[in-house]
Amino acid sequence: MNSKYEKIVEKVNSGKLSRKELENLLKNATKKDDADDVIEACKAMLSQMPKLRSGGGKRVSAEISEKRDGYNIMASAYDAESNLLRPELIEVAEFHANNNLIKDITVRKTQITLYYKGRHFTSGVKTKKGLFWVSVLDETKITDSTVENWKKIGGVVGGIYFSTRYVTVEVDELNKLNAAFDCVVFT
Numbered sequence: 654m655n656s657k658y659e660k661i662v663e664k665v666n667s668g669k670l671s672r673k674e675l676e677n678l679l680k681n682a683t684k685k686d687d688a689d690d691v692i693e694a695c696k697a698m699l700s701q702m703p704k705l706r707s708g709g710g711k712r713v714s715a716e717i718s719e720k721r722d723g724y725n726i727m728a729s730a731y732d733a734e735s736n737l738l739r740p741e742l743i744e745v746a747e748f749h750a751n752n753n754l755i756k757d758i759t760v761r762k763t764q765i766t767l768y769y770k771g772r773h774f775t776s777g778v779k780t781k782k783g784l785f786w787v788s789v790l791d792e793t794k795i796t797d798s799t800v801e802n803w804k805k806i807g808g809v810v811g812g813i814y815f816s817t818r819y820v821t822v823e824v825d826e827l828n829k830l831n832a833a834f835d836c837v838v839f840t
Contacts, residue, residue, distance in 0.1 A: 657687070658687075658688055658690055658691045661678070661691050662690050662691055662694045665678065665691065665694040665695055665698055666694055666698070668698070670698070672699065672702055675695050675698055675699050675702075676695075676699070678691065678695050679691075679692060679695035679696065679699070682695065715727070715728070715729070716728045717759075718730070718731060721746075722750065723746075723747070723749075723750025723751070723758060724746040724747070724749070724750050724758035724759065724760060724765075725758070725759045725760065726743075726746075726759075726760045727759060727760065727761050727762070729761055729762040730742070730760050730761055730762055737760075738762055738763070739760075739762070739763060739777075739778075741778050741780050742760050742764070742765055742777060742778065743760065744778075744827070745765055745776055745777065745778055745785060745827065745830075746758050746760050746765055748827050748828075748830065749765065749767055749776065749830070752769075752831060752834065754769055754770055754834065755767050755768070755769050755834070756768045756771075763777070764776065764777040765777055769834055769837065770837075770839070772789070772794060772839060773789075773790065774787055774788065774789050775787070775788045775789075775790070776788070776830065779823070782823075783825060784807075784808075784823040784824065784825060785823070785824050785825075785826070785827050785829070785830055786821050786822065786823045786824070787821065787822055787830055787833050787834065788819055788820065788821035788822075789819065789820060789821075789837075790814060790817055790819045791817050791818065791819070793818075793840060794839060794840060795820070795837055795838065795839060795840065796838045796839070796840055798836075798838055799836055799837050799838050800820060802836035803820075803822035803833055803836055806822060806824055806829055806832050806833055806836070807822050807823050807824035807825065807829060807833070808822070808823045809821070809822055809823075810822075810823060
């Protein structure tokens with residue numbers, strides 16, 4: 654080993670350098686004639702680092718894995734052994750599929766996305782509490798009377814998802830979800 658680069662190779666092998674630092678060091682070392690040890694050490698450390706996402710290809714989790722009667726199941730809804738992460742969502746998806754006004758029902762990793770009268774909603778189940786729920790992002794899409802009617806059916810919860818407010822109705826029986834949709838009046 655060239656003693657001139659011995660400390661650099663030690664630093665590379667320490668594992669303390671970031672990917673960007675290693676790439677820059679590799680780029681500079683390739684310009685030197687006698688830096689083969691540094692080049693080999695950089696390549697070895699880079700090969701041990703996790704691969705970067707290129708962004709060029711589609712994520713597998715964003716693909717539809719299965720199409721069923723009235724709804725889809727995304728690849729992200731399955732674990733590595735091809736088991737559904739939240740099998741209880743299937744019952745809710747099948748229930749929504751029977752409502753003629755609900756379209757584009759998709760089972761995702763933790764919830765269901767759907768469109769009611771062309772507007773985006775999410776739905777799901779809290780199995781430990783025995784609650785089914787429907788939520789709309791951006792509560793300004795529905796009227797105050799919708800929220801008041803939801804309070805008569807079940808519990809209403811609101812909050813902020815990123816920078817947008819949402820409102821959710823939670824009910825104790827699956828069939829009450831249709832009643833919740835029947836109450837919806839858009840602004």
